[in-house]
Amino acid sequence: MSDHKALILDETRKYHLDQQGDGRFVPGVTPIWPSGAVLDADDRAALVEAALDLTIAAGDRAQRFESRFAKLLKRRKAHLTNSGSSANLLALTALTSHVLGDRRLRPGDEVITVAAGFPTTVNPIVQNGLVPVFVDIDLGIYNTTAQRVADAIGPKTRAIMIAHALGNPFEVAEIAQLAKDHDLFFVEDNCDAVGSTYQGQLTGTFGDLTTVSFYPAHHLTMGEGGCVLTSNLKLHRVVESLRDWGRDCWCEPGKSNTCLKRFDHQMGRLPAGYDHKYIFSHVGYNLKATDLQAALGLTQLDKLDGFVEARRRNWRRLREGLDGVPYLRLPEPTPGSDPSWFGFIISVDPEAPFSRAALVDFLEERKIGTRRLFAGNLTRQPAYLDVPHRVVGDLANSDFVTEHTFWVGIYPGLTEEMIDYIASSVREFAGSSR
Numbered sequence: 216m217s218d219h220k221a222l223i224l225d226e227t228r229k230y231h232l233d234q235q236g237d238g239r240f241v242p243g244v245t246p247i248w249p250s251g252a253v254l255d256a257d258d259r260a261a262l263v264e265a266a267l268d269l270t271i272a273a274g275d276r277a278q279r280f281e282s283r284f285a286k287l288l289k290r291r292k293a294h295l296t297n298s299g300s301s302a303n304l305l306a307l308t309a310l311t312s313h314v315l316g317d318r319r320l321r322p323g324d325e326v327i328t329v330a331a332g333f334p335t336t337v338n339p340i341v342q343n344g345l346v347p348v349f350v351d352i353d354l355g356i357y358n359t360t361a362q363r364v365a366d367a368i369g370p371k372t373r374a375i376m377i378a379h380a381l382g383n384p385f386e387v388a389e390i391a392q393l394a395k396d397h398d399l400f401f402v403e404d405n406c407d408a409v410g411s412t413y414q415g416q417l418t419g420t421f422g423d424l425t426t427v428s429f430y431p432a433h434h435l436t437m438g439e440g441g442c443v444l445t446s447n448l449k450l451h452r453v454v455e456s457l458r459d460w461g462r463d464c465w466c467e468p469g470k471s472n473t474c475l476k477r478f479d480h481q482m483g484r485l486p487a488g489y490d491h492k493y494i495f496s497h498v499g500y501n502l503k504a505t506d507l508q509a510a511l512g513l514t515q516l517d518k519l520d521g522f523v524e525a526r527r528r529n530w531r532r533l534r535e536g537l538d539g540v541p542y543l544r545l546p547e548p549t550p551g552s553d554p555s556w557f558g559f560i561i562s563v564d565p566e567a568p569f570s571r572a573a574l575v576d577f578l579e580e581r582k583i584g585t586r587r588l589f590a591g592n593l594t595r596q597p598a599y600l601d602v603p604h605r606v607v608g609d610l611a612n613s614d615f616v617t618e619h620t621f622w623v624g625i626y627p628g629l630t631e632e633m634i635d636y637i638a639s640s641v642r643e644f645a646g647s648s649r
């Protein structure tokens with residue numbers, strides 16, 4: 216490392232310390248965000264170093280991140296993307312590829328998913344001309360169940376795509392088995408659950424394809440970013456192609472002729488020997504991330520275990536702090552799971568003498584940030600009113616969360632003092648101070 220670079224990085228770390236403030240928490244004044252990035256001097260220095268190196272596109276850092284992240288989630292391949300939504304789009308779109316032959320998903324085929332959650336778990340189904348089949352969730356765990364998914368399988372069902380709700384695993388082993396038994400593809404949206412386990416196995420390791428988000432609210436951040444993981448080498452090539460403009464070539468950025476046949480291919484109706492770099496075997500996108508994002512991802516990855524532990528610790532403290540508060544339904548881990556929580560979800564009993572709106576207002580006035588279970592029942596959102604879909608059973612619980620549920624933060628940036636303030640504020644509001 217040059218002297219100039221070492222000096223700049225040293226100064227960057229000092230600058231980071233300057234930015235820290237006194238860290239004092241003033242109840243009712245200091246915001247308690249529901250989620251946020253936790254960035255230290257290493258993160259700041261890594262970003263500055265990548266900028267100094269002018270690695271502005273995807274390169275060595277992106278490859279290192281992909282390889283470390285694939286190992287962590289025990290998948291053979293990981294592909295960085297510019298967001299978790301892009302990762303979902305790539306994962307589902309990959310299932311429509313011609314390389315899958317008769318198993319490919321075709322317009323009108325059905326994909327089972329959950330009505331209450333984040334829209335971009337469902338959007339790729341619609342964007343590919345497929346039909347979402349919505350199942351309901353169970354309250355308390357806020358996930359669907361293997362039984363509900365089994366009941367939804369019909370003659371047109373070809374795939375299952377579900378997210379782990381707020382970090383709480385769904386019955387992923389049983390649903391993976393259902394997919395296997397019925398010859399369905401299974402996409403696991405692990406955007407909110409990195410580090411969670413189900414029956415002792417990490418979530419994100421069950422699906423044919425898994426997706427992750429690195430938006431600042433998530434367990435690891437790159438600012439914006441995401442990842443698709445798979446151990447299926449056919450799907451890996453399709454995801455890569457779709458991410459990289461649809462090209463057939465798999466050379467890393469800046470490389471040529473990895474296949475050693477760059478000018479020997481004949482595909483489509485192109486002349487023989489057409490440059491493989493410019494042969495397009497899919498109608499693709501450009502959804503790549505950059506090395507600047509990956510630089511941050513690498514330093515964040517070093518801290519993942521601590522982040523997961525802090526999320527669990529904060530969740531437990533808040534759970535204990537709120538135990539017994541009347542009229543509130545507190546969250547429960549799915550049996551057999553150890554969640555790496557994304558947030559702390561609370562439902563207000565419809566019989567309560569107060570409404571969700573009143574409780575949320577009270578908390579927000581105290582600078583305690585709240586969020587909804589994302590879209591709530593997606594079929595009630597304006598964008599989806601005319602989207603062709605099927606509902607299996609009813610969506611009573613999805614409606615319930617749309618009307619009675621919200622969540623507050625437990626992310627690693629929150630201190631014990633903040634968690635205790637959330638608990639005492641909720642207790643005060645519900646009229647049961649201890």
Ligand SMILES: Cc1ncc(COP(=O)(O)O)c(C=O)c1O
Nearest residue numbers: 298299300333378406428429430
């Ligand atoms: C379950 C789930 N899937 C996908 C996404 C989309 O991720 P991104 O914001 O990186 O596009 C989110 C976003 O929070 C999410 O919660």
